[in-house]
Amino acid sequence: MARAATTADAFNAVAEPRRREILDALAGGERPVNELVRVLGLAQPQVSKHLRVLREVGAVNVRNEGRRRLYRVNGQALKPIHDWVTSYERMWSERFDELDVVLDELKRKEQGDGNDD
Numbered sequence: 001m002a003r004a005a006t007t008a009d010a011f012n013a014v015a016e017p018r019r020r021e022i023l024d025a026l027a028g029g030e031r032p033v034n035e036l037v038r039v040l041g042l043a044q045p046q047v048s049k050h051l052r053v054l055r056e057v058g059a060v061n062v063r064n065e066g067r068r069r070l071y072r073v074n075g076q077a078l079k080p081i082h083d084w085v086t087s088y089e090r091m092w093s094e095r096f097d098e099l100d101v102v103l104d105e106l107k108r109k110e111q112g113d114g115n116d117d
Contacts, residue, residue, distance in 0.1 A: 010077055011084075013057040018042065019050050023073055026060060030070040 014020050018040070025031060025039050033051065037044050051071060054060040058077035062069050 008057075010057045010059050010081055013053050013059055014078075014081065016050070016053075018046070019054055019059075022047070022050055022054065023059065023078075026071055026073045030063075030072040032068045032070055036071070 014023065021040055022036060025036055031039075033044060033047055036042075036047050036051075040047065051060060051062075055062060058074055060071050061074045062071050064070075
């Protein structure tokens with residue numbers, strides 16, 4: 001089966017760990033490329049390449065401020081990922097709640113067994 005292009009959607013774009021690191025670095029607000037290079041410890045061409053992919057899927061926006069280009073996260077483009085993960089979050093929360101019930105029952109039985117001796 002052919003692999004989808006990296007720039008097909010946000011899911012494919014954020015599948016690459018370095019792009020997720022860039023998004024994490026931008027979570028605190030706008031940053032220029034040179035700051036991302038410093039924070040991530042990557043070469044400038046690598047960061048620019050990843051930013052281009054993230055821009056193409058709409059995951060980051062860029063604005064010019066004089067000679068600098070400032071990048072920021074576009075949360076709306078990442079919403080499909082959030083929506084998909086949220087369904088799993090609900091499922092895991094329910095399972096953890098069920099596990100808590102089982103653990104509480106085991107704890108009560110263990111405490112009860114200790115008192116019978």
